[in-house]
Amino acid sequence: MIDKKLDNRLVVSFSPHIESHNSISAMMLTFVIALLPSVMMGVYYFGYKVLMILGLSIASSMAAEAFVNKLSDRPSTIGDFSAILNGLLLGLLMPPTMPWWAMVVGSSLSIIVGKSVFGGYGNYPLNPVLIGWMIIRLAWPDLMNGFIEPAPLFSGGDISEALPPLMAVKGDPSEIGSYDMWRLMLGNVPGQIGTISALSAILGGLFLLYRGVIRWHIPVGVFLGAFAFAWIFNTINPDTYFPGSFHLMTGTLLLGAFFLAPEPVSSPVTPGGMLVYGLLIGVLTVIIRIWGSDTDGVIQAILIMNIGTPLFDRIRPRSWGVNTGA
């Protein structure tokens, strides 16, 4: 029965009194799981060496996170998988010949400069993975171009240098004929570890959508923006400008649309904002690809749009009874 002593020990707090099982670590873990197909395709085409790159990247991200936690005397945030995701994504954006020291420097700097100086997860304005990518890219531009011909596991092929599709066709537009859809889907092309296979990125993206970790607005915006913009120029002059489908399937675009652009912290929250943000990323990517010096452009486009996130968030849904004369 109810005794007097227990009477005094009730917990009192505001509503709601239940919470969903959703948590930051669950979201991050879902991202990590959704990346596994891309990791597998990377390993299949570039060998076990990529596992070392990815492992190093993850380890240095976590070490940097632990170091900063210790330095700033905060509770450890190692367990929330965000550092693991950070390292994994950065590793997947690297060419398969990336030397270990550059990976360690880039990955730890991405955590320190991109995330921790702003106050940790939830506070940074720009996606730290992309900050890390930019650091390596600016410091050692040559390393970023160390692309090799894919050699499926157990085929025993030699390591020979090669150009990824976007670079190849920029030099010689007629090359486009050698990339059929199926090849791009599976990823039997030179490129960065995690971005070669369109199929694995799509699978991962669908998993994220299914789990409700990301919503359709940003990916659809990116695809629509990129496809429509590319389509306009392709219709004007098909010889110089590539079709939209080729833009969608190559480079970092799919991985970017599903994993980098919808990264929660640096992306908008409102449905309208997300859609516009996605559209602009898509358009800007194609602009960079057509007229820019870089052949991929997705990462630059996302970084630029990250800056605009607070502005996109001003596209709010209309709340009840507002501007209806009531």
Added chain:
Amino acid sequence: MKLSSLCKGIRFPKPKYPNVPTEVVPIPSPSRVILPMLQHAGTPCVPCVEKGSQVKIGDVVGRPQDETGASVHASVSGEVTDIAQVYTSSGQKSPAVIISSDGKDTWADNIKTDAEYLEKAPSVLIDRIKDAAIMSSGTEAAPVITDLTLSQKPRGYHFATGLPIFKPLDTLVINCVDTEPYYGAAYRLMDDFFDDLEAGIRTVKIVTEATRFIMAVDVQHSVSNQVRDLTGQLEVAVRSVDGTRFPTGVHRVLLKELLDLEIPMPYGEPRDYGVSVLKVDSIIDIGRAAKHLKPQVEKVISVFGKGVHDQKLVRVRVGTPLKDVLAACGGLAGRPGKVIFGGPMMGMAQFDLNVPISKDTEAVYVQTMDEVVRSVNHPCINCGLCVKVCPVRLVPSQLSKYCENDQFQDAAALNLMNCIECGCCHYVCPAKRPMVHQFRYGKSQVMVRRMG
């Protein structure tokens, strides 16, 4: 179904608690009732009995000071033992009349059944409803009579005479959806108190000018044949809404679902739009008041949660101390954590088990210590889930940042006051931000500034 309502709110899983109650059981008449003079928003009533007076069920023990209140009636017969300060279920202090039951449960002499109630003039019936002091349950506790009368807010002024024009009441919605999923009470009431329900609907048809009557029922529960016949006979349209999606049962959200009516807070009221929403238990009480002249001295409440031994739908006297209700349900199970008036999403946690059941109590939800959640208040990670679920289409993440940093005017500019405090945003938030808490604080600050 309209697209705008498709992705709002939260869909709850089927009740996972064992043995969901299916029948209403009366609990033994309590030996002592506590009747706070403040059971509504507004000024408290004034006790009109003295220590030592003998009262019977239905005798008035407290009289209202103005229109916002309604009388308080004795809910047991016996002797007034004390008039003291107590805490009410909403955490306020209020004077209360405490009555010791004599165990006889005799009704006051003026309580008698009037079989010809339907022939009475509307004003007579209105007086009966007024005297019965029925409080609307749902979000705001106010006398139901205000829901049956005209809006106080003029729509405009007559061009020649300058007299205010009020929007007439044209639609009356009977809300048979539980305010929160898992209550399971609303649809049982329809059958268990069928006669009173019939009397209630007939009465409101007489006393209001409304021409359209809608009964909103939960798709989860099938409407029994007798209710179907009754609604057909009385020309009440039965509309199904998805009650598993919280907060469909909240009046304002229900109106959005049914009539696509968006009523802003805090100055908008359904009545300003010619619509009134009454919970099914209020209709039943109206029926009792009109036919039997009985005041509201009973409530059917749902006692549920892992922290209580037997989950029950109990019929209790208003003023029964919480611990008597829990004792009738087998007492607390496990290590008690929270005892909540209301449900898991919008309820009020209580600190004292002597708090009485009040007229707007709909449920008691008991959590064990293991179930108690502790908010961590991590910085917002901009995931946007809260924006997705907010039923009134706010941007809770932004509001919460404003409230956290004392930027209340900025928050008010983003319609903070529109928030219905449903708790969906906190529920889904991966960062577990205590947003409802922040919004309540923010709203109070905005109100203070607007007034001062």
